[in-house]
Amino acid sequence: MCPHIDGSRAGEDVAEKPAIAGGKPVRETFLQYCRPSISEEEIDEVSEVIRSGWLTSGPKVVEFERQFKNYIGCNEAVAVNSCTAGLHLSLLALNIGKGDEVITSPLTFASTANVIVNVGASPIFADIEKETLNIDPDKILESVSDKTKAIMPVHYAGNPCDMKRIMRIADERGIEIFEDAAHAVGAKYARKRIGTIGTTTSFSFYATKNMTTGEGGMVTADRGDIADKIRMLRLHGMDRDAWKRYDKGESWYYEVKYAGQKYNMTDVQAALGLVQLRKLEGFNAKRREMAQYLNNKLKRISEVEIPRSTKDAELVWHLYPILIDVENLTINRDEFVKAMLSENVGVSVHFIPVYRHPFYRKTYNFKREDFPVTEWAYERLVSLPLYPTLKKDDLDDVAISVQKILEYYKR
Numbered sequence: 001m002c003p004h005i006d007g008s009r010a011g012e013d014v015a016e017k018p019a020i021a022g023g024k025p026v027r028e029t030f031l032q033y034c035r036p037s038i039s040e041e042e043i044d045e046v047s048e049v050i051r052s053g054w055l056t057s058g059p060k061v062v063e064f065e066r067q068f069k070n071y072i073g074c075n076e077a078v079a080v081n082s083c084t085a086g087l088h089l090s091l092l093a094l095n096i097g098k099g100d101e102v103i104t105s106p107l108t109f110a111s112t113a114n115v116i117v118n119v120g121a122s123p124i125f126a127d128i129e130k131e132t133l134n135i136d137p138d139k140i141l142e143s144v145s146d147k148t149k150a151i152m153p154v155h156y157a158g159n160p161c162d163m164k165r166i167m168r169i170a171d172e173r174g175i176e177i178f179e180d181a182a183h184a185v186g187a188k189y190a191r192k193r194i195g196t197i198g199t200t201t202s203f204s205f206y207a208t209k210n211m212t213t214g215e216g217g218m219v220t221a222d223r224g225d226i227a228d229k230i231r232m233l234r235l236h237g238m239d240r241d242a243w244k245r246y247d248k249g250e251s252w253y254y255e256v257k258y259a260g261q262k263y264n265m266t267d268v269q270a271a272l273g274l275v276q277l278r279k280l281e282g283f284n285a286k287r288r289e290m291a292q293y294l295n296n297k298l299k300r301i302s303e304v305e306i307p308r309s310t311k312d313a314e315l316v317w318h319l320y321p322i323l324i325d326v327e328n329l330t331i332n333r334d335e336f337v338k339a340m341l342s343e344n345v346g347v348s349v350h351f352i353p354v355y356r357h358p359f360y361r362k363t364y365n366f367k368r369e370d371f372p373v374t375e376w377a378y379e380r381l382v383s384l385p386l387y388p389t390l391k392k393d394d395l396d397d398v399a400i401s402v403q404k405i406l407e408y409y410k411r
C-alpha cells in the first residue's frame, strides 16, 4: 500500500519517514528559500551616498547606467525603479494601447501581463514549451493577429527563450519585442547578452534577483530615440531630470513632453547596484556551479525532471525549478511543498499561471484547457533554493529532502 501525506502506511520496510509523516527533519534549522548576497562593500557604498546629500536620481544612477550598458554591450540603458516599470514604459514608448494585442507567456509573474492591461491593450497568452517552460514560438504563431503589436518573451528562470524564432516571427510582421529579463541578467543567447536582442529588454533588481538594488530595474535598447522617450516617461515626461536642473551652471527650466510616470531609480539604489554589478559574473558562476551540483544529485531520482536549457543559451539560473512526477506519487505538488517545509527546506512555486488569477479569469474568460502545457507544468513545478551564499551541505540537504519525500510517496 502507498503511504499518504498524513503518515499512514502499511509496512515499515519502505523508505525513511519524511518529517511530515513523523520522521526526523533533514535539517535542524530552516533553510531560507532565497537570500540576497550583501556585504560590507554595499553597505559602505550606500552609506557614502546617504552622507553625500544627493539621494534621488543623480551621478550614481548615471554611472550605474554607463557600467550596465558596457556590461550588456547595448547602446542604451535606462535605470528605473522596477522591471515592471521598464516593461510598462516600453509599451508606452511605442504607443501600444487600446485595441492592440500583446503576446506573452502565461508562466510568469503577473506584472508582465498587468502592464499590458494597464496601457489598455489585451494580453494574449501563448502556451509554453514542455522542455524549457519558455513561451512556445509555434504557439506565438497561432496567436498572432493583425492586432498584435508586441511580443513579451519571458526568460523563465534565467533560461533565454528561442529568440531566433521569436525575432523572425516579429521581424516578418513588424512586431516589437519587449523582453522580460527579470530573471536573466547576465544570460546569453547565441553568444550575445540578453539585453541586446529585442526592441527593449527589462531587467529586475528586486531583492531576490541575481543582482539587487532592493527594488529596481533597467531597460536596455539599441535605438536612442526609444531610450530617450523612456528616459522622459520614467520621470513625469519631463525633458530634464533634477540632477540636470540642480547641478552647477544648469538652468532650473524644464518642460513636460508627455504625461509620464514616476519610475526613476535613486542614487541609493544605484550605489547598491554598482557594487552588485561588479559581483554579478561571480554570482552567476556560483549559481551555475550549484545548479550543476543539484542536477547531478537529482538526475538519479526518476520522479524528478529538470527543465532543459534552450539551444544556444547560456543560463543564469535565477530559479532552480524541478517538475515532480505527480502521476507516480501519492502526493500532489502542494503536499510535496508542505513536506519540504517540514524538512526545514524553504521552497516556492513559480508561477501561478497568470490566466488562473481572478482578475484575468473574470475579465478575459481565459480557460485552463487552452494552456495544456502550462497546466501540466503548474501541477508539477517546485522551485528549490539556489543562491550564491548556499553551502555544499545546504545543497545536499535540499537533494536529500527531495529524494526522501519522493521515495516515501512513490506509487
Ligand SMILES: Cc1ncc(COP(=O)(O)O)c(C=O)c1O
Residues within 6 Å of the ligand: 081, 082, 083, 084, 085, 108, 109, 111, 112, 154, 180, 182, 183, 203, 204, 205, 206, 216, 217
Ligand atoms: C518574470 C518576472 N517578470 C517581471 C517581474 C517584476 O519585477 P519587478 O519586481 O522588478 O518589477 C518579476 C518579479 O519577480 C518576474 O519574476
